Amino acid sequence: MSDESLKSTVLTGAHRALGGRMVAFAGYDMPVQYPRGILKEHQWAREHAGMFDVSHMGPAFLRLSAPTGDGEADHAAVARLIEPLICGDIAGLRPGRLRYTLLLNDAGGVIDDLMIGRPFDEAEQGGLYIVVNAGTKDGDFSLIAHAAGDAAMLTRADDNALIALQGPEAVSVLSAIVPEVAALGFMTFRTIAFDDHDLVVSRSGYTGEDGFEILVPAAIAPGFWDRLLADERVAPIGLGARDSLRLEAGLPLYGHDVDETVSPIEAGLGFALAKRRLKGGAMSGADRIRREQTGDVARLRVGLRVLEGAPAREGAQIADAAGNVVGVVTSGGFAPSLGAPIAMGFVPPAFSRFGTRLNVLIRGRAQPAEVVPMPFVPHRYHRTPTT
Amino acid sequence: MRFSKDHEWVEVDGDTATIGITAYAAEQLGDVVFVELPDPGKSVKAGEQLAVVESVKAASDVFAPVSGEVIAANGALGDTPETVNDGPEGSGWFVKVKLSNPSEVDGLMDRAGYEAFLATL
Numbered sequence: 001m002s003d004e005s006l007k008s009t010v011l012t013g014a015h016r017a018l019g020g021r022m023v024a025f026a027g028y029d030m031p032v033q034y035p036r037g038i039l040k041e042h043q044w045a046r047e048h049a050g051m052f053d054v055s056h057m058g059p060a061f062l063r064l065s066a067p068t069g070d071g072e073a074d075h076a077a078v079a080r081l082i083e084p085l086i087c088g089d090i091a092g093l094r095p096g097r098l099r100y101t102l103l104l105n106d107a108g109g110v111i112d113d114l115m116i117g118r119p120f121d122e123a124e125q126g127g128l129y130i131v132v133n134a135g136t137k138d139g140d141f142s143l144i145a146h147a148a149g150d151a152a153m154l155t156r157a158d159d160n161a162l163i164a165l166q167g168p169e170a171v172s173v174l175s176a177i178v179p180e181v182a183a184l185g186f187m188t189f190r191t192i193a194f195d196d197h198d199l200v201v202s203r204s205g206y207t208g209e210d211g212f213e214i215l216v217p218a219a220i221a222p223g224f225w226d227r228l229l230a231d232e233r234v235a236p237i238g239l240g241a242r243d244s245l246r247l248e249a250g251l252p253l254y255g256h257d258v259d260e261t262v263s264p265i266e267a268g269l270g271f272a273l274a275k276r277r278l279k280g281g282a283m284s285g286a287d288r289i290r291r292e293q294t295g296d297v298a299r300l301r302v303g304l305r306v307l308e309g310a311p312a313r314e315g316a317q318i319a320d321a322a323g324n325v326v327g328v329v330t331s332g333g334f335a336p337s338l339g340a341p342i343a344m345g346f347v348p349p350a351f352s353r354f355g356t357r358l359n360v361l362i363r364g365r366a367q368p369a370e371v372v373p374m375p376f377v378p379h380r381y382h383r384t385p386t387t
Numbered sequence: 388m389r390f391s392k393d394h395e396w397v398e399v400d401g402d403t404a405t406i407g408i409t410a411y412a413a414e415q416l417g418d419v420v421f422v423e424l425p426d427p428g429k430s431v432k433a434g435e436q437l438a439v440v441e442s443v444k445a446a447s448d449v450f451a452p453v454s455g456e457v458i459a460a461n462g463a464l465g466d467t468p469e470t471v472n473d474g475p476e477g478s479g480w481f482v483k484v485k486l487s488n489p490s491e492v493d494g495l496m497d498r499a500g501y502e503a504f505l506a507t508l
Contacts, residue, residue, distance in 0.1 A: 039420075240417070309423075310439065
């Protein structure tokens with residue numbers, strides 16, 4: 001059953017031993033589910049601590065080739081290298097903080113969504129921790145390396161394990177092994193010594209729950225995975241539930257809800273646009289983005305509750321009450337927490353108001369749907385007043 | 388009970404056939420969250436689409452293993468689609484069909500034959 005052209009992660013053996021059902025995803029052999037099944041895995045992550053292998057994603061470090069030793073100056077220098085590619089304010093990031101941002105093309109379309117973090121330690125200033133998507137990582141890394149030129153070196157870290165631990169019990173589980181993590185606030189990260197190795201632990205994730213993403217050196221990754229799994233509050237979670245969790249959380253999936261034709265405004269990701277960068281005019285696609293910010297926008301990403309019938313999947317058409325096709329579903333499925341189908345899709349602004357009644361067309365049948373706010377299920381991030 | 392290579396089962400009682408999906412199919416689909424069944428009165432032909440099963444992951448077609456007229460659909464699957472996972476070869480039946488060509492049943496596998504077929508997958 002295994003396809004030899006697929007890449008494996010450091011944890012592939014662990015997935016097989018756990019009875020994971022393996023599928024091809026972004027060129028990797030990954031577990032879509034384990035024997036307990038997607039619904040129970042989903043509920044487990046909402047109630048306890050779900051553990052995900054996300055090693056197929058693209059963690060990397062960008063470091064100045066010749067840091068001066070002045071932390072602020074070195075951070076400003078590395079920020080200047082990467083900012084032209086993205087829409088976010090990296091210069092203004094405080095030490096130890098992580099930011100969700102977007103790589104943009106000249107037309108203001110999204111090349112990828114990614115995380116960029118500024119190290120906490122003074123000795124690490126002039127470096128950035130970057131995590132990009134699996135399916136786009138090679139292209140992203142070549143863009144970043146090209147922009148860095150000789151001034152900084154990009155080092156891929158995707159031969160290590162990236163483990164996500166998500167859910168209300170994630171913090172008590174992980175802090176039993178790595179006590180320092182309890183002090184982290186949402187969207188902060190630290191390098192933490194563990195078993196003679198360094199972990200990079202961020203308090204972040206893509207499920208809407210509190211939790212962590214942990215970069216674990218390959219040499220200790222299987223042991224680290226097993227150690228977490230030995231805690232009875234932890235269950236392994238496959239890609240199937242990862243998708244239903246992020247869908248309920250209203251989080252877009254790159255390549256489905258967002259792609260190179262979609263702008264940050266259309267995607268509802270305007271929060272990621274730094275005012276300073278947009279005002280400076282150096283942001284890629286700034287003309288389109290500024291125009292769209294005034295309301296002149298062709299389509300917007302909306303959340304839909306499918307009120308009866310089958311789940312609306314990616315590609316299902318969205319029609320108005322008169323039957324005119326006005327948009328398309330970009331991801332959708334059954335929401336286990338709500339016991340009902342939900343979807344995301346794009347419609348013209350006139351149809352984007354909450355409460356708007358639309359239809360989704362499934363196998364030739366029009367099923368009623370309603371535009372609703374996202375997230376579909378409230379986020380429960382661990383936000384702290386300071387840090 | 389007789390079985391198709393598309394993983395449907397048929398239980399014949401007189402000229403009526405009860406049709407569902409096999410335990411193997413239910414296991415492969417995973418958690419079933421929606422089942423679209425034909426309305427009674429509809430004619431179905433062997434090999435053509437009979438129903439659609441939606442799991443959390445995806446939608447899958449269910450094919451009619453025999454031809455005939457649908458005389459009943461399992462209403463319980465509307466409110467509790469998980470019945471398909473709980474009792475695929477019993478309470479999770481899909482439809483009852485009045486057979487138009489009972490000899491089609493002879494072309495289906497018996498349990499031993501189906502299990503041998505599964506072993507080749």
